[in-house]
Amino acid sequence: xxxxxxxxxxxxxxxKLKNREVKAVDNVSFEIMENEIxxxxxxxxxxxxxxxxxxxxxxxxxxxIVGGRVLFKSNGEYVEISSxxxxxxxxxxxxxxxxxxPQSAMNALMPTIKLSKYVEHLAQSHGIPKNELxxxxxxxFEDVDLDPRWLNRYPFELSGGMRQRAVxxxxxxxxxxxxxxxxxxxxxxxxxxxxxxxxxxEMKRQGIVKSIIFVTHDIATIRQIVDRMLVMxxxxxxxxxxxxxxxxxxxxxxxxxxxxxVLTPEPEIKKRGITTIPGTPPNLIEPPSGCRFHxxxxxxxxxxxxxxxxxxxxxxxxxxxxxLYSEERA
Numbered sequence: 001x002x003x004x005x006x007x008x009x010x011x012x013x014x015x016k017l018k019n020r021e022v023k024a025v026d027n028v029s030f031e032i033m034e035n036e037i038x039x040x041x042x043x044x045x046x047x048x049x050x051x052x053x054x055x056x057x058x059x060x061x062x063x064x065i066v067g068g069r070v071l072f073k074s075n076g077e078y079v080e081i082s083s084x085x086x087x088x089x090x091x092x093x094x095x096x097x098x099x100x101x102p103q104s105a106m107n108a109l110m111p112t113i114k115l116s117k118y119v120e121h122l123a124q125s126h127g128i129p130k131n132e133l134x135x136x137x138x139x140x141f142e143d144v145d146l147d148p149r150w151l152n153r154y155p156f157e158l159s160g161g162m163r164q165r166a167v168x169x170x171x172x173x174x175x176x177x178x179x180x181x182x183x184x185x186x187x188x189x190x191x192x193x194x195x196x197x198x199x200x201x202e203m204k205r206q207g208i209v210k211s212i213i214f215v216t217h218d219i220a221t222i223r224q225i226v227d228r229m230l231v232m233x234x235x236x237x238x239x240x241x242x243x244x245x246x247x248x249x250x251x252x253x254x255x256x257x258x259x260x261x262v263l264t265p266e267p268e269i270k271k272r273g274i275t276t277i278p279g280t281p282p283n284l285i286e287p288p289s290g291c292r293f294h295x296x297x298x299x300x301x302x303x304x305x306x307x308x309x310x311x312x313x314x315x316x317x318x319x320x321x322x323x324l325y326s327e328e329r330a
Contacts, residue, residue, distance in 0.1 A: 004073065005177060005211050006032040006055065011068035011082070013047075013054045016061075023284045024050040026235040027068070029311070032178065034073075037204065037212040039226035039243070041219050041258065045281050047235040048215045049103065052182045055213070056100060057081050057089040072098070073177075095122055099176040099209075101167055103183045109155035109163060116151045118170050126174065133173060140169040144199050161192035168199060172208050179209040183216055197225050220262045223247060228317075231255045234282050234292040237311055240319045251320040253299045291323070299324060 009029050015022035025047045032038055040048050050063065059065060071078040074097055081089050094100075102108050109118070116134060123133040138148035144165040155163055164184070172179065181200070185193045203209050216222050222229065222243075229246050231239045231254065239252040250256040257277040279296040282288050288295055294304035303323050311321040 002033040002035055004031040005034045006073070007071040007078065008032075008055070009069050009071070011051075011054055011070065012066045013050055013059075014064055014066050015050075016064050020285050023235050023287060024063075025054060026287075028232075028235075028237055029068075030230060030237060030240055032211055032213060034177075034210055035204075036227045037200075037214060037225055039222040039229045040213060040215045040232060041217060041222055041229060042232035043258075043281055044217060045284070046232040047284075048217075048232055049182055051232070052100070052180050052213070052215055054082070055178075055180060056094065056098060057084060057086055058100075059086055091125070095171075095176065096126055096174045097176055098178040098180065099171040099174075101171050101179065101181040101184045104187060107163075108167060111154060111156040114152060114154055115166055115170070119151070119173065122170070122173060128174075137169065137173055140173055141166070143202075144169045145195075161188060161195065164188065164192065164196060165199065168196070168203075172203060175208050177210040179203075179212045181212060181214045184214075185216065185218060185221055193221060197221070201225055219258050231258065234287055235284055236292055236321065237319075238293065238321055240311070242317055245318060251314070251318065251325065252293075252322045253297050253324075254293045291321070 008031070011025055011028045013025040015024055028051065040051065042048055053059065053063060054065065055070060057070070065082055068082070069080050070082040072081045072093065081093065109115070119133055119137045120130050123130045134151070137151060141148045141151060146162060146165055146169065150158060150162070150166065158166060185196055188196060200212060204212060214222055214226060226243050229241060229243045230237060231252065233254050239246070239250070239255045241251070246255060247259070250259055260275045261277060277296055282292055282295070290306050291297070291304040291309050294300040297304065301323060309321040309323050309326060311319050312326065313319045314325050
């Protein structure tokens with residue numbers, strides 16, 4: 001049975017502004033298991049990318065961790081990385097044990113710096129001989145279907161899809177245990193999106209990366225590769241479940257709304273028809289009382305406005321935060 005690679009316990013990460021706090025991630029708890037791909041989905045502004053920064057301890061003001069902790073399994077022991085400084089985590093973990101494919105990865109590379117320089121910088125950061133890592137980079141470029149000669153080129157000389165694959169190759173050079181892919185397919189066409197997903201799955205199959213957290217609003221894409229799905233709304237977790245169970249029967253009305261808003265080939269979803277979620281996401285400076293989704297929820301009850309539902313396990317591997325599945329609804 002797989003063990004936890006990462007444990008997130010009651011994390012609260014806020015953007016502290018003048019006399020205001022944006023509650024981007026608010027009391028979130030879950031685990032990332034070894035050898036799994038977990039998908040994080042939700043509308044824009046729900047806290048997905050903030051959660052990615054928390055996992056990496058990439059905390060830059062005004063973002064602040066105000067509570068909770070993140071434990072990362074390193075050499076068989078859990079390290080509370082949320083208690084370390086950003087510089088300590090960067091030196092010890094980034095690139096080596098955890099790595100990131102950032103949003104707009106195609107544009108994440110400086111156009112005036114050759115790709116080989118990124119490899120050399122990585123080697124220098126972790127005390128690895130430069131030539132040794134460049135040799136590995138040439139092999140990794142071949143793995144992602146790029147000619148190794150592109151290492152001596154500038155990013156602007158590559159197409160968008162090629163730059164994306166170059167980022168994947170560089171991000172995984174040291175075989176990180178955890179790879180965080182933050183909205184990696186949002187700027188890709190259908191063909192390059194398929195290539196990207198195939199590369200991710202192959203890297204996991206070969207053991208190049210152990211676990212992957214895939215952050216996106218594109219629920220149709222994520223369903224193709226993830227083992228479990230975590231649904232976020234307004235800084236909260238609404239549901240966690242194996243992806244096939246969510247597709248078959250979403251529990252939280254918000255999850256159901258997300259599924260019903262995209263066109264998918266499965267008969268069980270197509271027969272529901274295409275609908276939209278009414279309203280707009282709330283202001284996280286002053287989020288609604290009770291369940292944060294209740295102003296938009298078609299199944300809202302009076303208790304939803306008064307109390308915040310707890311994330312509870314209602315069947316093996318399925319957790320949901322909703323009073324439809326709670327005794328408190330009475």
